[in-house]
Amino acid sequence: MYGGDEVSAIILDLGSHTCKAGYAGEDVPKAVFPSVVGSIDQMEVDATEMENNSGPAVEPKNNSKSLDSDKAKGKRKLYVGSQALGYRRDHMEVLSSIKDGVVVDWDAVEGIWDHAFRECLLVDPKEHPMLLAEPSSNTQQQRERTAELMFEKYKVPALFLAKNAVLTSFASGRATSLVVDSGGGSTTVAPVHDGYVLQKAVSSSPIGGEFLTDCLTKSLESKGMTIKPRYSFKRKETRPGEFQVVDVDFPNTTESYRLYAQRIIASDIKECVCRAPDTPYDEIAYSNIPMTSYELPDGQTIEIGADRFKIPDILFNPSLAQTIPGMEHFAEIAPAVRGLPQMVIESINKCDVDIRRELFSSILLAGGTASMQQLKERLEKDMLEESPQAARVKVLVAGNSTERRFSVWIGGSILASLGSFQQMWFSKAEYEEHGASYIQRKCP
C-alpha cells in the first residue's frame, strides 16, 4: 500500500487531440497542449542546420530550452508542445501518438509525458504519484506497458489508471450513466454502471471535432475560400491601418504540418460560428440564412452561411460529409459510422434491460465538441423522438465549458486529492513484488 504523503499527485489525461496535465486538487489542468508531435528524421536535421547557418533564416532563440524537450529518439527528433509545434521547420512531419484511443507511437507518448513533467509542470516524476486517465477500450497489454514505463522509466512512487467515462460520470455525481464523450479525435459512447464501464456496449466513431474542422475547411475551399496557414505569409503595416500581405514560400514544409497549421485556424472558425441546427439540416431551408463574417489571420474576411449549421449536423447525420467536395473518401467508411442518436440507442440496447431506463435518463455529454452551441438541446430532442415511449430522456452537460472540456481531468484531480484515496494507489513496492500485470487487480 502506498502511504500517501503530502506530495500532491499529478493527473494526466492524454486524449487523441490534446493532452491535459496538472496537479491533483486543482480546478483546471495547468497545461493543455496538442497530443501530436513534430518529427524530423535526424539525417535531414543536420542538412537543414547547415542551410540555416549559411542563410539569413532565423532560428528561435530558445534553442537551449527546446533541446530538453526535443528528444532525439533513435533517428528522429521530436518537437512537443504548442510552442515547439508553432514554429515551422523544414521536413517536420506532424504525427499523432494516439489513433482511435490506442497508442500507436510510444516514443511520441514518452515525448509528451516528458514535456508535461519537465517543461509544463516542472516536477520530478520520481516524487509524485500519477493518475492517468485511459480510454474505455484500453487493452490489458497497453495498460501493462503504461505501468512498466511509469515505474521503470519515470520511477513514479505510485500509479493509478482510471477510465475516462467513469471519471466523467462521477464528476457529474452519477455512478450509473451513459457518457457521450465527443472529443477531438473521436466520439465515444460508454455506459457506466455502478462505476464500471460496460465494455461490450461501448461504441465509438471517428467523427470528432477534428473531423468537423476538416469538413469545414474543405467546404470553404470548395467555395473558393482558402485558409492560409499562419507561417505562409508575412503581414506588414504599410500605413497606419493598412496592411500588406506577402506570401512566403517554404518548399520543404510537409503536408502534415500545413494541415496542422490550417486546422488551428479552421477550428477557431468552427468554434466561433458553428451551431447545431434544431432539426436535421436541409439544403433548401438553409440556403437563405444570413451570413456570418470571420476575419482570417491574413486579413481576408470570409462569409459563412449554411455551413454554420451543416457542419455540426454531420455529428447527427454522418453521410452529410460525403456531400462536401474533397471529403468523398469518407464514403468508404461511411456505412459503418452512425449518427450520435443511433450510437446512443444502440449502446443502450446492448445493456441489460434493467438498467436501460436509468441510462436514458442520465445521458452525459462531455468532451471538447460538447461545447458546440445547441448540441445538448438537439441531442435531447432527437433522443426523445427515437427512444421508447416509456423512457424518460434526460441529457446533462456540465454548467460551464471548462467543466465540459476537462470533465475527465477534473474527475481525476478530485479523486486523487481525497485523503481516503491514498490507500488505493498501485505502489512501486507492489509493482516490484507482483509485476506490471498487477495493474489489472489494482485498477480494474
Next chain:
Amino acid sequence: MAVSGMAVSDECKLKFGELKAKRNYRFIVFKIDKQEVVVEKLGSPDETYEDFAESLPADECRYAVFDFDFTTSENCQKSKIFFIAWSPEISRVRMKMVYASSRDRFKRELDGIQVELQATDPSEMSLDIIKGRAL
C-alpha cells in the same frame, strides 16, 4: 474501478439494521464527513415521504435510505427499502465526485437494499417514480 476508499462508520450499519429489522425509522440520511460516511438524520416511522424529501439539502449531495410502504394490485401490504444517491446539479463538482466514487462501497455495507435511485433534482425521485419502481 476508480473508488475513493471512503470509510463507513459503524453507526450507519447499525441504524440501517434497525430500519430493516425493527422498522423503527422511516428514513435515514447519510453524509460524508471527514473521510467517513456518517448518519446525519433519522426519520421516525410516522414521518412521510414529504418529510423525507425536505431532509435533503438543495445544494449538497447525500445518501439516503427510505422505507416505502405500499399496497399491491392484489391488495397486499408491502414495503421496499430504497437507496437514493442525491446529487443535485448545483452542488459542487468536488462533492459530486466524492459521493459518486464512494457510493458502491457504501451500498455494499447496507445489506438489504431493494431498489436504487440516483437523483439530480426532486423530479427524479418523486413519489410517482418511487411507486413505479416499487411495483
